[in-house]
Amino acid sequence: MHHVEIKRRMGEADIAAISVLLEAASIADGHRALGEHQWLDLVQGGREGFAGFVARESGRERIIAYAQISGGNGASWAVEYVVHPQWRSAGVELQEDLLSAALGEIAAQGGGHVHMWVPKPGPINDAVARAVGMRRGRDLIQMRRALPITEESAVISVRPFRTGEDEPAWLEVNNRAFRDHPEQGSWDLATVTEREYQPWFDPSGFLLHERDGRLAGFCWTKVHEPEDDLMNAAVMHQLGEIYVIAVDPDFQGHGLGRQLVLAGLASLCERGVSTGMLYVDHDNEAARRLYFSLGFVDDHTDRAYVTDVPAGGAGQPPGALGGA
Numbered sequence: 001m002h003h004v005e006i007k008r009r010m011g012e013a014d015i016a017a018i019s020v021l022l023e024a025a026s027i028a029d030g031h032r033a034l035g036e037h038q039w040l041d042l043v044q045g046g047r048e049g050f051a052g053f054v055a056r057e058s059g060r061e062r063i064i065a066y067a068q069i070s071g072g073n074g075a076s077w078a079v080e081y082v083v084h085p086q087w088r089s090a091g092v093e094l095q096e097d098l099l100s101a102a103l104g105e106i107a108a109q110g111g112g113h114v115h116m117w118v119p120k121p122g123p124i125n126d127a128v129a130r131a132v133g134m135r136r137g138r139d140l141i142q143m144r145r146a147l148p149i150t151e152e153s154a155v156i157s158v159r160p161f162r163t164g165e166d167e168p169a170w171l172e173v174n175n176r177a178f179r180d181h182p183e184q185g186s187w188d189l190a191t192v193t194e195r196e197y198q199p200w201f202d203p204s205g206f207l208l209h210e211r212d213g214r215l216a217g218f219c220w221t222k223v224h225e226p227e228d229d230l231m232n233a234a235v236m237h238q239l240g241e242i243y244v245i246a247v248d249p250d251f252q253g254h255g256l257g258r259q260l261v262l263a264g265l266a267s268l269c270e271r272g273v274s275t276g277m278l279y280v281d282h283d284n285e286a287a288r289r290l291y292f293s294l295g296f297v298d299d300h301t302d303r304a305y306v307t308d309v310p311a312g313g314a315g316q317p318p319g320a321l322g323g324a
């Protein structure tokens with residue numbers, strides 16, 4: 001038996017208890033259990049549209065699964081969930097109850113479009129998603145390559161991002177280049193500022209290329225903490241990410257994207273990175289071809305499951321959920 005409890009605000013004790021579960025899942029999976037946005041939602045104690053769902057074995061304190069929702073971006077919601085490694089083979093019921101509670105809360109808060117990212121999805125994730133009425137959406141591929149690149153180097157000039165100055169021009173190019181992208185295409189000043197406050201933010205690795213006094217493209221890199229790459233910690237390689245890269249549509253198709261990748265990877269190397277990594281939509285043909293041609297190979301896939309939840313829908317009241 002288990003029960004699911006909803007938490008609309010997170011205290012320090014809640015975050016600590018959830019962190020124990022996340023840590024166990026991270027070690028088992030070899031990657032962080034929550035995405036960056038979702039981790040920020042959790043540690044910031046919950047903002048509007050946030051709720052956490054904690055599943056415990058009945059009569060016990062230990063958290064065996066956790067889900068969270070965050071919204072507020074129009075009627076668009078994100079759901080993530082994590083199950084303790086020892087409870088993954090217990091069937092789909094625990095996961096189904098957790099996600100039903102999450103979707104029920106979204107319905108109660110007015111409903112909307114929901115997406116749920118699952119790293120390295122397997123058949124059980126497809127089954128759970130189906131059981132709660134979600135369908136498969138985007139597949140995001142993580143690609144990697146060893147650094148440095150010795151065959152080729154960037155010949156364009158780049159300069160570091162200037163915090164407090166470059167945001168408007170950067171936002172314009174980012175939103176133009178990613179205009180059809182569901183997560184990257186509608187950033188605003190608050191979104192960038194939030195990233196600038198992150199401990200990993202380093203303007204020296206956020207490279208801009210200008211042409212005729214205009215921002216033409218950028219490559220924003222991120223050096224990961226060594227423990228992020230849990231599976232490979234023993235071999236001591238340092239992971240660095242091409243976090244966001246784009247060329248303004250007016251300048252695409254002239255070799256600038258390739259140059260910016262090379263400049264970004266060189267910058268990562270200067271900061272001690274030995275493995276370059278990035279995420280790309282499986283159907284982003286231009287970017288996929290570019291990365292393949294630079295020696296990147298597929299590492300694994302993350303999958304989004306999606307659904308549209310009607311307002312006040314059929315979600316069960318959290319707390320009333322339980323399973324054998």
Ligand SMILES: CC(C)(COP(=O)(O)OP(=O)(O)OC[C@H]1O[C@@H](n2cnc3c(N)ncnc32)[C@H](O)[C@@H]1OP(=O)(O)O)[C@@H](O)C(=O)NCCC(=O)NCCS
Nearest residue numbers: 177245246247252253254255256257258280286287289290
């Ligand atoms: C991906 C992107 C950065 C590439 O920049 P670009 O300056 O247009 O690319 P380049 O001119 O340097 O092209 C390099 C290679 O990319 C591939 N490529 C670029 N545009 C392509 C297209 N429209 N179709 C297929 N392949 C394409 C080709 O392999 C090309 O090599 P080639 O010229 O030898 O054929 C750019 O298209 C962009 O900003 N897209 C929107 C944002 C985005 O998707 N970012 C990547 C997220 S992971």
